[in-house]
Amino acid sequence: MTPDSGERAAALLSALGCRGPAVVARAPGRANLLGEHTDYNGLPVLPFAIERDVLVAGCAATDGEIAVASTDARHPPRRYQAAGRIAPFPAGDWGNYAKASTQALLDAGVTLPPGGLALRVDGTIPVAAGVSSSSALVVALALAQLALAGVSLDPLALAELLARGERYVGVLSGGMDQAAILLGRPGHVLRLDFFPLRCRPVPVPAEAAFVVAHSLEDAAKSGRARGLYNQRVVECRLACAVLAERLQRPLEHLGEVPSGDVLDLLPDVRSRAEVMEDARLTDAEFARLVPATVTLADPDHFVLRRRVRHVLGEAARVVQAERALAAGDLPAVGRLLDASHASGAVDYESSTPAADALVGIAREGGALGARLMGAGFGGAVLALVERERTDALLATLDDRFYGPRGTGPQARFVAAPSAGASVARVDCPEGLC
Ligand code: GLA
Numbered sequence: 001m002t003p004d005s006g007e008r009a010a011a012l013l014s015a016l017g018c019r020g021p022a023v024v025a026r027a028p029g030r031a032n033l034l035g036e037h038t039d040y041n042g043l044p045v046l047p048f049a050i051e052r053d054v055l056v057a058g059c060a061a062t063d064g065e066i067a068v069a070s071t072d073a074r075h076p077p078r079r080y081q082a083a084g085r086i087a088p089f090p091a092g093d094w095g096n097y098a099k100a101s102t103q104a105l106l107d108a109g110v111t112l113p114p115g116g117l118a119l120r121v122d123g124t125i126p127v128a129a130g131v132s133s134s135s136a137l138v139v140a141l142a143l144a145q146l147a148l149a150g151v152s153l154d155p156l157a158l159a160e161l162l163a164r165g166e167r168y169v170g171v172l173s174g175g176m177d178q179a180a181i182l183l184g185r186p187g188h189v190l191r192l193d194f195f196p197l198r199c200r201p202v203p204v205p206a207e208a209a210f211v212v213a214h215s216l217e218d219a220a221k222s223g224r225a226r227g228l229y230n231q232r233v234v235e236c237r238l239a240c241a242v243l244a245e246r247l248q249r250p251l252e253h254l255g256e257v258p259s260g261d262v263l264d265l266l267p268d269v270r271s272r273a274e275v276m277e278d279a280r281l282t283d284a285e286f287a288r289l290v291p292a293t294v295t296l297a298d299p300d301h302f303v304l305r306r307r308v309r310h311v312l313g314e315a316a317r318v319v320q321a322e323r324a325l326a327a328g329d330l331p332a333v334g335r336l337l338d339a340s341h342a343s344g345a346v347d348y349e350s351s352t353p354a355a356d357a358l359v360g361i362a363r364e365g366g367a368l369g370a371r372l373m374g375a376g377f378g379g380a381v382l383a384l385v386e387r388e389r390t391d392a393l394l395a396t397l398d399d400r401f402y403g404p405r406g407t408g409p410q411a412r413f414v415a416a417p418s419a420g421a422s423v424a425r426v427d428c429p430e431g432l433c
Contacts, residue, residue, distance in 0.1 A: 005026060009055055011122070012056075012057035012071075012120045013057045013426060015069075016059060018057075018059035018118070019059075021060075022057060022058065023057070023148055024058075024426060025055070025058075025139075025140045025143035025147065026421060026423070027053060027136040028051065028054075028125075028181055028184060028420065028421065029052045029132050029181070030047045030049050030132045030177055031047065031212055031415050032046065032047040032176065032374060033047065033048065033333075033382065033384075034333075034336060034340055035047070035315070036344055036348075036372075036376070037310065037348060037375075038311055038315050038318065039174030039176040039192070040172065040173070040236070041236050042194050043318070044191060044192060044318045045176045045190075046191055047176055047177075048189045048190060048204075048415075049180055049184020049417065049420050049421075050125075050131065050415040052125040052126070053140075054121060054122070054124075054136040054139075054140040055122045056137075056140040056143070058147075058148055059118055060115055060117060060118075062116065063116055065082075066081075066082050066098065066116055066119065067079045067116070067119065068119045068141070069120050070122070071120070071121065071123075072121075072123065075121070078095030078098060080098075082106065083106070085103070086099045086103050091170060092220075096169045097134055097137045097169065098137075098141050100138055100165050100167075100169055101141040102141075104166075104168070105145055105149075107161075107165070108153075110145075110149055112145060117144075117145060117148055121137065121140070121141070126380070127218075128219055128220040128221075128223075129214050129219065131212060131373075131374065132180070135177035135181055136181055138166050138178070139421050142162055142165075143421055144423065147423045156183075159178045159182045159197055160179075160197050163175035163177075169221070170226060171221050171226050172229070172230050172233040172294060173375075174194070179199065180192070180420075181421055182421050186416075186417060186418055188203055189202050189204055190202070191322055194255070195252075195255070203325070204417055205325065207386055208330055208386070209384075209414060210414065210415045210416070210417075211362070211382070211414055212381070213358055213362065213383065213401070213411065214379070214381075215352060215354040215358050215372070215378060216411060217354050225376075225379075228376075230294050232348065234290045234294075235303055236254055236311060238275050238289060238290070238304065239254070239266055239304040239305075239308045240252075240257070241281060241285075242267075242275065243262055243266065246265040246266075247265070254312065266304045266305040267305065268306060269303050271300050271301065272286075310343045310347035313339075314344075317339060320332075320336055321336045324336065330368055333368065333384055334369025334384050337382070338363070338371065341356075344372060345372075350376030352378055355372040358370075361396060362381060362383040362393065365392065365393045365397060365400070367383035368385060368386065369384050370382065370383040390414060398412075
């Protein structure tokens with residue numbers, strides 16, 4: 001914990017007024033150097049945990065419910081029973097992230113204290129900015145509940161459990177965010193592979209610095225971005241089903257596609273009926289890939305070839321970036337970031353005019369490369385810059401992007417690869433016990 005988080009934790013504990021042992025969990029946000037929309041396709045990513053974080057303080061209660069409160073006025077207090085299948089709050093309610101964490105723990109067989117729990121949240125991660133404030137919330141809440149239940153889980157297993165668990169909120173998200181948040185290591189990006197989750201820390205050359213800059217358009221996973229994100233996930237699943245049929249071999253995800261040129265085997269745009277015919281899918285098989293309960297941007301229009309071109313190209317860029325980092329070749333990493341942004345914008349259609357403008361200004365301001373990060377459809381850009389040129393880059397962003405839009409420097413920050421999540425016991429908060 002940093003001195004700042006120590007003070008925030010003390011304030012949370014004091015507001016909770018725990019009469020017995022308490023816990024404080026901390027989960028950072030994450031940035032992603034490279035590897036966008038690859039995780040749910042079983043292909044690698046290179047994210048890192050950042051310093052901004054979510055803190056959750058908690059202690060046992062007596063009324064049998066989980067009560068969650070926040071220092072953020074946009075997040076009113078919520079309560080629920082932790083048993084069986086927990087019915088969600090209305091879509092978009094922040095309390096669903098708490099329910100997602102509890103449901104995941106119940107599904108894993110964790111027994112929570114029968115008297116209930118009081119939990120209080122404070123966060124410094126910008127919300128809906130593509131730096132995983134929501135996954136950090138889920139991870140911090142889960143760590144607090146586990147600690148209060150006296151259970152500890154292996155971080156890799158917990159990352160997989162919470163990645164599945166967060167889909168409770170209706171987003172078909174992959175496993176990058178929870179893993180980066182739990183496994184982050186100072187001075188390193190993480191090479192993550194999936195199905196099963198594996199992690200290899202990759203040192204970042206000392207002269208590299210990262211700037212996270214918000215495009216000023218929110219990418220709320222609980223809002224408009226949800227249908228667009230889910231659409232991309234099911235397009236990849238359907239493209240994979242078409243390739244399985246064309247190649248006459250079982251394929252669970254695009255990461256299993258054999259190397260070689262498969263793009264010519266794919267049509268570009270298909271209706272639901274056309275894609276079912278191409279992949280020879282029954283209604284039940286289609287429903288397994290495209291669950292009827294999931295919100296899509298357009299349920300009868302699936303882009304296949306361009307999506308796969310992005311995903312396979314992005315996976316190759318991750319491998320190249322890992323090598324370039326090992327060789328200390330930052331300009332090469334920068335070029336890969338630029339290529340990733342272009343691919344995301346053109347083939348994945350996940351960028352926005354504001355993000356494109358911000359990326360362009362970042363490059364002109366001295367970044368070695370820049371790209372929209374996270375799910376996209378708004379949110380933040382990541383720029384790679386030589387450490388000594390960081391201030392010049394920030395000044396250019398302020399002059400040319402934030403100033404004309406009437407926003408101050410709070411919309412951008414320097415993000416250093418940082419430690420992952422942790423939880424601590426506080427045996428006697430403020431001497432009350
Ligand atoms: C979101 C999801 C991740 C990942 C990224 C895109 O952050 O939660 O699992 O798919 O988008 O790379």
